[in-house]
Amino acid sequence: MQHPTHKAQSGVVLIIALIVLVAMTLAALALIRSVDTNNLIAGNMAFQQAAVHSADTGIETAATWIEGALDATLEGDDNTGGYVASGSLSTYSPGSADHYSWDAYWASEVQDSGRVVTLPKDQAGNTVSYIIDRLCNTARTKNKIDCVISPTSTVGAGNSAGVGSSQFNAPVSVYYRITVRVAGPRNTVSYVQSVVSK
Numbered sequence: 001m002q003h004p005t006h007k008a009q010s011g012v013v014l015i016i017a018l019i020v021l022v023a024m025t026l027a028a029l030a031l032i033r034s035v036d037t038n039n040l041i042a043g044n045m046a047f048q049q050a051a052v053h054s055a056d057t058g059i060e061t062a063a064t065w066i067e068g069a070l071d072a073t074l075e076g077d078d079n080t081g082g083y084v085a086s087g088s089l090s091t092y093s094p095g096s097a098d099h100y101s102w103d104a105y106w107a108s109e110v111q112d113s114g115r116v117v118t119l120p121k122d123q124a125g126n127t128v129s130y131i132i133d134r135l136c137n138t139a140r141t142k143n144k145i146d147c148v149i150s151p152t153s154t155v156g157a158g159n160s161a162g163v164g165s166s167q168f169n170a171p172v173s174v175y176y177r178i179t180v181r182v183a184g185p186r187n188t189v190s191y192v193q194s195v196v197s198k
Contacts, residue, residue, distance in 0.1 A: 048190060051182040054126040055192035057119065058180035062130050063196050066176055074134065074174075074198075082117035083132045102191045106181055126184040133177045135195075147174045173197035 065081045066074070077085050110116060110131055118129045136147035175197050182190045 044186060044188075047184055047186050047188045050124045051126050051184045051188045051190040052192060054122055054124060054128055054182050054184070055180040055190060057122065058128040058130040058182070059178050059192065059194045061117075061119065062132050062178040062180075063194075066132065066196060066198055077115065079115050080117075081132065082115050082130055083134070084113065084115055085134045085136065102181075103189065106191070110179065110181075124184065126182050126188075128180060128182050130178055130180045133179065135175045135177055 062082065065083070069078075069081065069083075073081075074083070075085060077083060113131070116129050116131050118127065121127050134147070175195050178194045178196065180192045180194075182188075182192070184190075
């Protein structure tokens with residue numbers, strides 16, 4: 001009786017299994033990295049959103065100061081209120097030849113002016129700073145000619161709802177620009193601007 005002969009195994013299946021195992025390991029590492037990166041991006045976006053929301057506090061504080069200020073106060077600079085009446089800051093802006101970024105603009109023109117108001121750190125860990133810039137070319141102007149003002153409009157002119165009604169001149173208002181800088185965790189920095197009138 002003759003026994004069947006066994007062929008020598010060449011180990012091809014083992015090599016294929018090792019290749020598949022290495023590929024699965026690399027795929028798992030890539031997936032872990034992708035999840036970590038997505039979590040980091042989501043966290044950074046959350047900090048950025050929190051900084052933008054904190055800027056509302058600065059805008060509201062500055063707008064409240066403008067509303068409460070007397071017209072005589074608004075004719076000159078006020079360091080305690082973060083107020084610049086001369087409009088000197090309105091001639092500078094980010095993106096010009098000297099200021100390539102908001103940080104460069106804030107550091108060279110705004111922060112050194114000595115008029116920046118900084119609020120206490122909020123619960124999110126953000127520090128809010130602001131400055132108010134009256135959009136006028138000259139300080140102590142009373143006739144508002146040198147200022148950016150709202151157009152005089154008449155109510156009831158040019159629409160069917162106002163036919164036969166009296167026309168009233170709307171009061172002329174001066175515009176004020178509020179620039180807010182928020183510095184928060186993870187080196188988060190946000191800038192928000194708002195224009196209000198009085």
